[in-house]
Amino acid sequence: MQTEAAQLRQIPRGAADAAERDAAGSDAITELYGDKGAVAQEVIDAKKAELGLDKPFVVQYFSWLGGMLKGDMGTSYVSGKEVFPTFVSKLPATLMLTALSILMTVVISIPLGVLAAVNHDKISDYILRFLSFVGNSLPNFFVALLLMQLLAIKLKLLPVISNGTTLRSAIMPTLTLAIAMSAKYMRQVRATVLEELNKDYVTGAKARGVRNSVILWKSVLKSSMLTIITLLALSIGSLLGGTAIIESIFMWDGVGKLAVDAINMRDYPLIQAYVVWMAIIYVLVNLITDLLYHALDPRIRLGVSKE
Amino acid sequence: MSEPTVRIQKIRRDTVKTRLIIFGTLAFLLLIGSIFSEHLTPYDPYLQDLSNAKAAPSAAHPFGTDRYGRDMLSRVIVGSRASIYSTLLLVAIITMIGTGVGVFCGWHGKWIDTVLMRISDMFLAFPGLVFALAVAGVLGGGLQNAIIALAAISWPKYARIARSQTLSQKETPYLKAARLSGSGTWKIIFKHILPNIMGPILVTSMLDIGTMMMELAGLSFLGLGAKPPIAEWGSMMSDTRSLITTVPWVTFAPGLAIFVSVMIFNLLGDTIRDYADPKSRSSS
Numbered sequence: 001m002q003t004e005a006a007q008l009r010q011i012p013r014g015a016a017d018a019a020e021r022d023a024a025g026s027d028a029i030t031e032l033y034g035d036k037g038a039v040a041q042e043v044i045d046a047k048k049a050e051l052g053l054d055k056p057f058v059v060q061y062f063s064w065l066g067g068m069l070k071g072d073m074g075t076s077y078v079s080g081k082e083v084f085p086t087f088v089s090k091l092p093a094t095l096m097l098t099a100l101s102i103l104m105t106v107v108i109s110i111p112l113g114v115l116a117a118v119n120h121d122k123i124s125d126y127i128l129r130f131l132s133f134v135g136n137s138l139p140n141f142f143v144a145l146l147l148m149q150l151l152a153i154k155l156k157l158l159p160v161i162s163n164g165t166t167l168r169s170a171i172m173p174t175l176t177l178a179i180a181m182s183a184k185y186m187r188q189v190r191a192t193v194l195e196e197l198n199k200d201y202v203t204g205a206k207a208r209g210v211r212n213s214v215i216l217w218k219s220v221l222k223s224s225m226l227t228i229i230t231l232l233a234l235s236i237g238s239l240l241g242g243t244a245i246i247e248s249i250f251m252w253d254g255v256g257k258l259a260v261d262a263i264n265m266r267d268y269p270l271i272q273a274y275v276v277w278m279a280i281i282y283v284l285v286n287l288i289t290d291l292l293y294h295a296l297d298p299r300i301r302l303g304v305s306k307e
Numbered sequence: 308m309s310e311p312t313v314r315i316q317k318i319r320r321d322t323v324k325t326r327l328i329i330f331g332t333l334a335f336l337l338l339i340g341s342i343f344s345e346h347l348t349p350y351d352p353y354l355q356d357l358s359n360a361k362a363a364p365s366a367a368h369p370f371g372t373d374r375y376g377r378d379m380l381s382r383v384i385v386g387s388r389a390s391i392y393s394t395l396l397l398v399a400i401i402t403m404i405g406t407g408v409g410v411f412c413g414w415h416g417k418w419i420d421t422v423l424m425r426i427s428d429m430f431l432a433f434p435g436l437v438f439a440l441a442v443a444g445v446l447g448g449g450l451q452n453a454i455i456a457l458a459a460i461s462w463p464k465y466a467r468i469a470r471s472q473t474l475s476q477k478e479t480p481y482l483k484a485a486r487l488s489g490s491g492t493w494k495i496i497f498k499h500i501l502p503n504i505m506g507p508i509l510v511t512s513m514l515d516i517g518t519m520m521m522e523l524a525g526l527s528f529l530g531l532g533a534k535p536p537i538a539e540w541g542s543m544m545s546d547t548r549s550l551i552t553t554v555p556w557v558t559f560a561p562g563l564a565i566f567v568s569v570m571i572f573n574l575l576g577d578t579i580r581d582y583a584d585p586k587s588r589s590s591s
Contacts, residue, residue, distance in 0.1 A: 133570070133573070133574075134570070136517075136573060137517060137566055137569040137570040137573050138566055138569075139521040139524055139525060139528075139541075139562070139565055139566070139569070140521075140525070141524075141525060141528045141541075141544065142544070142562035142565065142566065145544070145548060145551060145558055145559070145562065146559070146562075148551060149551060149555050149559075153551070153552055153555075236434075237434035237435065238434065238435065238436065240434040240436075240437055241434050241435060241436025241437045241439075241440070242436065244436070244437065244440055244529075245525055245528065245529060248529065249548075259440065259441075260440070260529055262444075263440060263441070263443075263444030263529075263531065264444075264530065266444075266445075266447075268445070271441050271444055271445065272441075274437070274441065275433070275437060275438060275441045278433070278434055278437040279432060279433050279434070279437075282432065282433065282434045283432060
């Protein structure tokens, strides 16, 4: 039966193609046999029994949960391959994209956020706030298409869709994700630094004649870093969701694209694996942030309550 | 830095009022426009004219035409109804569910509060859009299912705000007085608690409209929301994205529409927040 499933495998269709069919009533089975014309009811029933889809919903859930706890995430309905190896083989591409996007976000938004805070209510602050506002109102798939049009089609600097997970084809997806994230993050960095700059010790240091640059670099940034890092970790959640859309636009071969393809084919084991893995990564990132916070803030480390 | 003088405070208040009027009017026009969108289109948005397909933007067709020769401007105008109203419906749903659950938890307390709050914690542990993708995927696309998926992940935020607000209201002397004077539970909740806690909740929902519009359009873009031939901005972009190399305006017109509407709602949301809470203004 495994080979039969492999034969029936269809090339995952694009979102728009999948959308043209009315998918409301379709399940995994109709997706699997959909384009093959009339299929005998016995074949459908046999396939349902094999995949366990004839059992009640609760039974399906617990058999999945039981497998999950043993590290078995099931087999893909479409390809007949085991989910776990498929998933792990695609994970590095997504992690690479995420890491590059975070790096670029940090490089863009921290200096700009600090600049806006230092020049509070001056012209550069207004320009940066305006840019961040524009960035916040742009859906990331629109940014992706704009970049594609500009960099790949008009200027012909980059390939339109990625050809493998190379650094060169990572530029556009990274830039897309970083633009959306920087717009949000820059505002937060600015607000954090501004709050720190308004504290009494800054006024005190100024009164004692400490140079502004020394105050900024040695005191203000050092104490703002904690909040800045926490906020960065919190925004990783939206980044993980964003990678799904961006990966499928740029044909980046990661878990996000895998998940979107699986959703279009109603390949439940893959969808479940994707959600569980993303939740695990998200929780892990939050845990690491908590630990980092602990290491960075002496008040927490020494058990002194804040303020 | 010193406290702003009374004069500066008054000037700031006045600018916020002006902004409120401007952005409120813009948002209102957008809503009215999308109600009557069918009467505002220069052409029939579903009428195909293959002899005039993929026409470049011109005076007759400001946004050009798509591959079936349909006028893009008309399609974008008609698309506003699906895009804007489904977003407003979504925000209304999550505000009501979240507030309902939050007030109930805060008022009732005990085990049911614990259970519902742990459930909301569970939802908050997932990266939002990932969960919405999966829910929409399992439900099988369609605008209605996309709204359900996004509602399922977004209510906990409102529940948390409503719960903490209710808890603080519960401790106020006036509420104790109301109870002592014999007001029933429903009267207290609807006449005293809700009017007092709606401020922060409504500000949050106003600020959420832009984000929700983008997420809904994102789901439609992936084929998990509105489906062609229904004119909806996200699905229009996905539908035409293969044409980006030859006729980019077909894809960019609905994108521009999303951008402008999200911007208007974001500006309105920010202004309402500033209006409701003048303290946050100086730092944001």
